[in-house]
Amino acid sequence: MRLTFLGAAGEVTGSSFLIEHGTTRFLVDCGMFQGGREAHGKNLSALAFDARSIDFVVLTHAHIDHSGLIPRLAALGFRGPVWCTRATAALLEIMLPDSAHVQEADAAWKNRRKHRSGRFAHADLAPLYTVSQAQQCLAQLQAVEYDQPFAPAQGISVTLRDAGHILGSAIAEIIAKSQTALRKLVFSGDLGQPGRPLMRDPTRIEEADLLVVESTYGNRLHRAPQSTEEELVAAIHSAFGRGGNVVIPAFAVGRTQEVVHVLADLVRRGRLPRLTVFVDSPMAAAASAATRRFNALLDEEGQEVARWIARHKSQFNLRYTESVRDSMAINQVTGGAIIIAASGMCNAGRIVHHLAHNLPRRQAAVLITGFQALGTPGRRLVDGAKELILHGERVAVRASVHTVGGLSAHADQAALLDWLSGFRRAPRQTFVVHGEAETAAMFGDEIRARLGWKTVQVPERGASFNFD
Ligand SMILES: [Zn+2]
Structure with a gap:
């Protein structure tokens, strides 16, 4: 089995992880890079593989930095299902066409500016995807309930657990069977702050062979x-x-x-x-x-x-x-x-x-x-x-x-560590993602020091890891 970090590695946006298991290839999240001058280029090159070879996508939640490149994946030839919770599907129906609208407006603005400046040498910029492409990919959403396992491919079972981050947000528990082994992968998605209004507390998970955990606020505490x-x-x-x-x-x-x-x-x-x-x-x-x-x-x-x-x-x-x-x-x-x-x-x-x-x-x-x-x-x-x-x-x-502080939708350092302490033993491998490079590194140190876990890594964008 192989895991590749396509985004949210040393940064907060662009969450997307490629898993290859036997002949099955799938993504957990397919998010857009946001903010900063390099974001557009990264979004253009993020799906530099044959989109038709992806069998399915498991989506943790509707935020655009986790879901925003799904219309592009579909436009590039991906025809499989996008598994997510029912509430996430409902939010995507609102958010993906809106995101496309922003992409179209942005491309139109850049093209107008280019024409005004008389630079005709390059062809007009195309938007990352159009409103109609976003609307089309909604048909690929496959909505499921929390806590109900489903089998998106032979030998793979997935269960979505409430992550308490936004409506419909999920932690993905994935069990992959091969002829010789059974491996459990856990992707935290974005975790909510326990006790915060509206959302439930993140579900505690007790076991994983391989864990991918977010670290947005891995270096600080929220106000009470x-x-x-x-x-x-x-x-x-x-x-x-x-x-x-x-x-x-x-x-x-x-x-x-x-x-x-x-x-x-x-x-x-x-x-x-x-x-x-x-x-x-x-x-x-x-x-x-x-x-x-x-x-x-x-x-x-x-x-x-x-x-x-x-x-x-x-x-x-x-x-x-x-x-x-x-x-x-x-x-x-x-x-x-x-x-x-x-x-x-x-x-x-x-x-x-x-x-x-x-x-x-x-x-x-x-x-x-x-x-x-x-x-x-x-x-x-x-x-x-x-x-x-x-x-x-x-x-x-x-x-x-x-x-006004204290309304963050993300767990702070204490809450992240508390969630991790729910694991009965250290996962064989833990990867810290979805945090600025320095924050993710500090949080990795914190996990080693406070929980005594030894195999904790902060992957770089594009890095791949093989597991038996
Ligand atoms: Zn989020």
Whole structure:
């Protein structure tokens, strides 16, 4: 058996692992590289093998850095099934066409720029994949339930376990039989932080011959949920006290539902007054509908809060805006409302006009709840910029800006180590992936030191390992 690390090796994005077992070849995840100048080139070369030779894909969850190259794999000739949980399939129906739309818009923009500069020497850039290619590959999704083993090929059995990261997220347990041996491979996917709102805690796994574990926050600890709650309550009280709005940039899938849940819970417990919350993103509305549909996957408290929201519409006035006209109408609301919109890093989408509208107002507050990459307007806000360029215009920052920690969808170092300590004995091989190179290396050292596991490696992109 052979395992090749196609991505998420020494970096966080591009999760994709090729397994060759006898004549069977399959991928665990098929993710897009994101951020940084090299991402596009890496996405172009990531599938530098015959896509038709891949028998199937096992997908851990819907995030684009795990799923985003599936339409390209299919466009290059892959015809097999993509196995994932039912909730993941529902989210992909929203996310893959949206990702394709972004690819098309990006290619069109680059081509316009090239034409303007008079550089006609090269052919026009094609998008990584088109909306219709993304829509076509959805037919290959093969949805399964958690904890129900399935056999995607002769001699291979797979079970998906709840990873507690986002709706539908899974740990993949794979048992591969050969004539002489039986091997168990475990891919952690992305693991959620235990005890966090909405999602269940990651399933503990007791055994593996070969383990591939994520390490996004392998070198740090999250702030306690209690201090996050205090920060949120204080920021909202003071903005409303000044007569302003609270603007929250948030990723449409996952983070938006989590923020809505936390806010509703604060009203339910009397920590915040009655609230009007606008969720201004068609994609977030669709993801929220999927979350309601798969309500049974939420933890108990999440289900309770969802029921409370349905029964207390006057106390928690939750409004999803679909049309651009409804979105613009929110500009009329000068105070007392919470506005959640994408993108999460303030660099595109409807959040931009809400920021342009509210940032110059001293009464308003902006709450940053997620990771802000270098070079994004969100990062400049966190770093205390007094002015931002939005849609090509200078916008003064007079609103108060708060960074609210503790809402991360990823397990921190203590939670990762705790999950690993659930293994009854050290796997024969452990590979640390899905972390910046330095973080992954530090986390590897931590595993050796704290758990006494000896065979821990941090693979590089493209590295292959053989196992008997
Ligand atoms: Zn993820």
